Amino acid sequence: MRRLFHSVTQFYRNLRIKLKLFIMLFSIMIGCIMLTYGVLQYAYSIYDRQIYERSSQVLNLTANSIENELRGIENTSFNIATDPTIQSKLNALRADPSEMNYERHKIRDDMILRLVQFAGSEKYVATADIMDLSGNIISAGREAVWTEEYKRGIWNEANEGEGGLRWMLSMQGDPYLVATRLIRSYNSNLRLDLETLGVLVVRIRMNEIVHDIAAGSELASGELLISTDKGLIFSGTDSVVGSQRDYLHTPLTHDYEVRNENGHKIFVSQMISGYTGWIYSSIIPFDTIFERISWMKNLLIAVFSASMFVIILVAFRVAQGITGPIEELIGRMKQVQKGDFSTEGIADLTVGNNLNKDEIGQLHRTFRIMIQQIDELIHENYAKQLTIKETQFKALQAQINPHFLYNTLESINWEAKMGGQVQISRMVESLGFLLRNSISQKESIVTLGQELDIIRHYLTIQQTRFEERLVFTQDVPPHFYSCPIPKLTLQPLVENAIHHALEPMVNPCHITIRAWEELDHLVVTVEDNGPGMVPEMLERVRRGEVQSKGNGIGLSNIRERIVLAFGEHYGLEIQSEPQRGTRILVHIPLERDDLHV
Structure with a gap:
């Protein structure tokens, strides 16, 4: 009871x-x-x-x-x-x-x-x-x-x-x-x-x-x-x-x-x-x-x-008369939470509902003054923040710009074709595709389909090197291809899987890319069946204390670019167990074509 x-x-x-x-x-x-x-x-x-x-x-x-x-x-x-x-x-x-x-x-x-x-x-x-x-x-x-x-x-x-x-x-x-x-x-x-x-x-x-x-x-x-x-x-x-x-x-x-x-x-x-x-x-x-x-x-x-x-009716009207202005104020706060700092409608609420003298009226006036001050700060610092963000993004992207020459690759490609070396020609074409996408800085955000094309060309080169030791599987529904993603997000993850999973293994290494919808966002995973990580190493990786080998792109770099592009609600998630492989989950916005029909 x-x-x-x-x-x-x-x-x-x-x-x-x-x-x-x-x-x-x-x-x-x-x-x-x-x-x-x-x-x-x-x-x-x-x-x-x-x-x-x-x-x-x-x-x-x-x-x-x-x-x-x-x-x-x-x-x-x-x-x-x-x-x-x-x-x-x-x-x-x-x-x-x-x-x-x-x-x-x-x-x-x-x-x-x-x-x-x-x-x-x-x-x-x-x-x-x-x-x-x-x-x-x-x-x-x-x-x-x-x-x-x-x-x-x-x-x-x-x-x-x-x-x-x-x-x-x-x-x-x-x-x-x-x-x-x-x-x-x-x-x-x-x-x-x-x-x-x-x-x-x-x-x-x-x-x-x-x-x-x-x-x-x-x-x-x-x-x-x-x-x-x-x-x-x-x-x-x-x-x-x-x-x-x-x-x-x-x-x-x-x-x-x-x-x-x-x-x-x-x-x-x-x-x-x-x-x-x-x-x-x-x-x-x-x-x-x-x-x-x-x-x-x-x-x-x-x-x-x-x-x-x-x-x-009377009880509902009395309750509505007391809580209505509060609900309207909460609605304006939710708009501010979404990034709308305009003060349109707040003054009208105060005058229209005669809240100039009671406690709710004071809340409206105080909230309006606060929003005005925040809006002024945003307008003053908006240009500066955009410049800083663009500079940070370009500085992160500059770490992966290769310094190969297209002319040299074209010459090698023609020599391979004239010599009948089809495999070498295919590798050179894939390498050229990767270089063009790396050097080009016109678009920092690409579609998931474009990112998968980069991975396909990258794996063309790697499968020539590792042959049957590398087994790649892709399970991404085509209606997710239009979703936005920072350029070179998944390719570095596949490259990490090759370095940390395939190279230490004798048996074939299976690398799989999957995608599915979860709540209001898209989850893309890159997973392997490699040796995995012990809990201590996994925790260090999550904290960003482990640097990537060579000149590769680290997980912290990828995470920062996702956060800069889409906000704090998106990023990376790492899962791994010893002798059971590693899985990297990429959380990005869900914007596919069928949602706008």
């Missing part, structure tokens, strides 16, 4: 000042935005929780109001079951259950009239039905489809209540909530014999109850479900049985939850009735109840995103 921190710190230190300023400003602003966003999110979470709790409170109030209505209906059902008229009529039907006559029809009509009176007093009661002991239905209101299975279910549910009201699921397709209870005889000869006389079945308009009570609350935009562990009692859909909210038959783990249903978020709050044991569940689309909150959150994200963009 410590190493990672050190690496990050080191990386930050090596960044440009502009990036450092940008990162610092950006980090500060991002920190402020994140803090603000966190505080707002915390405030929104508190607000969301208050909305959740309010929704739960609304559900509780709604459930209590619904159950108050249901208590009223329960009282009505009790009044029906204990009504003396109903009791007497059912007792009469029980006494003669099979006889069908006018009296029996009269009893049924009287019971229907009494049921209508009770049902009419209750707003939400759709029908009030009585099933006698024979299974006959006496109905006040719209008659339902009474199947034998449904009748048995009614009897079983009523028996489980033992005289109390029982709420039960309705038949398939029946939109009403069903409440049932046994009708027992309680006043026969002033005794409570509690004999069963029939079953009261009350159908309730649950949709109207919920609609009237939930109107104006958050539940009006959602859905209310009432369920038990046996199934769904009420749903906002047309049929209480056709709802898909079966997972709400059991209580939630919390009073409210946010769930995903069919790709949409829903808010579910829940409470369990202490009166009926029913589970009341409120289902509200999340987007409905939190539409404004979601809109505010989206707006907040959009504002923060726009702020991020503006912050990036």
Whole structure:
């Protein structure tokens, strides 16, 4: 961890000042935005929780109001079951259950009239039905489809209540909530014999109850479900049985939850009735109840995103405003490094960027004054330096000027040709070529191709002398022939290889010239397989402490001419190992024709 921190710190230190300023400003602003966003999110979470709790409170109030209505209906059902008229009529039907006559029809009509009176007093009661002991239905209101299975279910549910009201699921397709209870005889000869006389079945308009009570609350935009562990009692859909909210038959783990249903978020709050044991569940689309909150959150994200963009621009402009003049000054310094000492543009930088009074402006003025002084010194000493350089170059080149006469060589060449001595003629021609190039001082810089021609003529003479003991190989791509090189740079190196490698050897000596491109310059090598040099001798040669044999050109002379011609970045490199030969690397500029296409 410590190493990672050190690496990050080191990386930050090596960044440009502009990036450092940008990162610092950006980090500060991002920190402020994140803090603000966190505080707002915390405030929104508190607000969301208050909305959740309010929704739960609304559900509780709604459930209590619904159950108050249901208590009223329960009282009505009790009044029906204990009504003396109903009791007497059912007792009469029980006494003669099979006889069908006018009296029996009269009893049924009287019971229907009494049921209508009770049902009419209750707003939400759709029908009030009585099933006698024979299974006959006496109905006040719209008659339902009474199947034998449904009748048995009614009897079983009523028996489980033992005289109390029982709420039960309705038949398939029946939109009403069903409440049932046994009708027992309680006043026969002033005794409570509690004999069963029939079953009261009350159908309730649950949709109207919920609609009237939930109107104006958050539940009006959602859905209310009432369920038990046996199934769904009420749903906002047309049929209480056709709802898909079966997972709400059991209580939630919390009073409210946010769930995903069919790709949409829903808010579910829940409470369990202490009166009926029913589970009341409120289902509200999340987007409905939190539409404004979601809109505010989206707006907040959009504002923060726009702020991020503006912050990036501001941080970049601030950093650029501070580091821009410094970068411009660095650019001018690089031009000076390349040899451009003109002061054009430096004064404009100072005025154009209003840097006359701050520290960067002082840097510009000081740099401009320094460049002006350097430029004056260069102009004053330029001619003198050129004269000195030319004198040094000619003095170095004068060391290799031979003093042979062309006329004498021509005479020897003609005598050899007339005598049929072709080999002597070829040697004389090569020697003449070498002398012309040595004596001519018109061009101190030649091409690599011209230098290789000099070596070829030189080796023509030497191969005549050493024959098969001298093996020469050249591996220089033709596209490097146009590269510049000081005259007589490679020929002295080949001559040194002959003196120090070939002459002491008995076996054939291989001398090879190669060339390749390396980075932005050209490397030309002259190497041999001679005896090489021990490390002490190699170090002395590199320091220039070893003089060349005879009147030959030393390595220091070649190195100085390369430096004078092309600068300190170019020169010679010497590599050698005992019994493994010597290699001289010449570093010169890379200026070939295909680079200018």
